[in-house]
Amino acid sequence: MVFYYKQGELPKKRHTVFTKDGKLVREEVFGINGFSGRYSLLYHLNPPTRIVRLEEWKDNSIQEWKSSGYRHHKLSTSKLRESNDAFLDRITLLFNEDTFISYVKTSEGESKVFYRNADFDEIYYVHEGEILFKSLFGEINVSQGDYLVVPRGSTYTFVFKKYSELLVVEGKQVELPKNYRNEYGQLVEGSFYYNRDIRLPTLRTYDEKGNYRLVIKTSNGFQFVELDTHPFDVVGWDGYLYPFALSVYDLEPITGKLHQPPTMYTTFTASNFVVCTFVPRLFDYHPQAVPISYYHNNVDADEMIFYSSGQFMSRRGISKGDITLHRGGHIHGPQPGAVELSLNKRGTYNDEVAVMVETQKRLKVSLYAKEIDDPSYPLSWYNY
Template identity: 35%
Template structure:
């Protein structure tokens, strides 16, 4: 397809927007496919009303109830889901008294709050806030919190959680591969009564053993539990241009990606846009979980909150963010983003902690 340029437009994307106009990115395949930039007389989020299921939504996950144990399905509170992925919150009220195995999908835990130790077939791993923990499908494990405030964000996918292709950035971009932590075997040689709750087709089967199931003396291979910290991620930056969020991809799975937003310097070249540009992201639903820091592009959103922007509806910076951007030199926000190819459904549990007027926050 030949690139065209008509009317009033910026010679560079996200740079020196013509006075009185607003730039919108209209692209396909997320931020990887064909794209055009539209220069409007009004911000595309300047609506007065939205009726229907695609209204932008926000949720306060801090209001989700604490649950007793992981294993019985109601205790993992699913907020959003489709056929390829679900996103849930788990806030344990007490340490689990059984082990768990997910036969439905691979899991990615993000530790929002709390510390403890994760015991697995492969051995134990300590965890603390900001940790990502990848647990392959079929792994037997048990969380042992050491603090009372554990809060996990859980992504369950049909495929393997994989590292993204770093391409021209090189293998040490995003994070050095040597920071990946994997468990050392520590067999638990105890006798007694031990239960493993196995989830398959969203039903739970309980297996009872007279010995501890985590009795592995050694292991080898390339399928294992592994961990990295969001605080070890080095963001991709460009001082001359605001880059799309896809450059912050941390994990890839079938039908969705997980991105990490961490503190970084803002663009410094005069005329460069410093805030996320308006876009409608027509091929992906976008979900953001806010972990820590000052989320200057989202007014009224704080720690432990979630925003959900469906395909086809514009989103971009709030007016307050645009007003204050010139005085800012860096961001200190820490957030986790999920982009899904298939549309997401919102559960009743999520709706109960929803912010009804979030869509008005652009007014």
């Protein structure tokens, strides 16, 4: 959950007549999980139900790389092509029924369409770039190291101020971890970040008429519709459901005398997966500590890591922008020589930034991933 927030003009009471310049303002209850989940009340200049034309349906079923075997993978996003659009042409690399993990490279420019993801909340991690996120809730500037969390059903678009690269994680029930929140929703002492670190949208209202294209995404395709009023016609809203940003550089890792598990770095929880962030921190400081990860075999989980910046102590042959997928049932951990190297680093500063998605169900590898896969990676603990 995110705390109560309001922007713009609101009527004194919900569900009552609200006029602006003599015109009736239209109220929308925007909510998830029925009428007992999180929601916001939005006040539109025009009825939000107006659609001029239902345009085409475009299939977007992701093709699985069925002969990839069951093994660890290393994917190099540096080999991916640029996307034509950050929403319509994101490249899905790993997926299952709970999540789609995709990558986008895009040049400077403004999106020509408005977006709405009907099925999944979206977590964008900005690996590189500067972006103005525009939505019916308002605008947020994001740049390198920012997460942008967009609740499913939100209408939004992007202005890319420069070349940008984004990791996109789609999932249901993306929330701030429950153990960070007290019964009032405030983030408790000792949690990974504080309410103040969460950056909220600033409302900007567009009272405009014209031709606008909106695309509604489901898990297997896109429905295009045409509108004749600007979708960001909201003059005010309040509630608990809205997009927000959080910088990985505002995260507050708790470092240990001995090695801490990834759970210490949980940033968001979601339905059947968690997102953790490895951020700059001090290495473990016990005089005999092994300051990097031990070998591990989390049988019930698949683990994707995106390596964003800094020095990745436990890995060899990993570049910025690479993705690894470590499979439950196969053992993984520090690569040869990494433990020995780490022993001189006790108590020193480590500048790595990496995003981890750990899923409870197996991830499928897409045919796009096949094109950027390093088939020698499973043997990298032997051949080095």
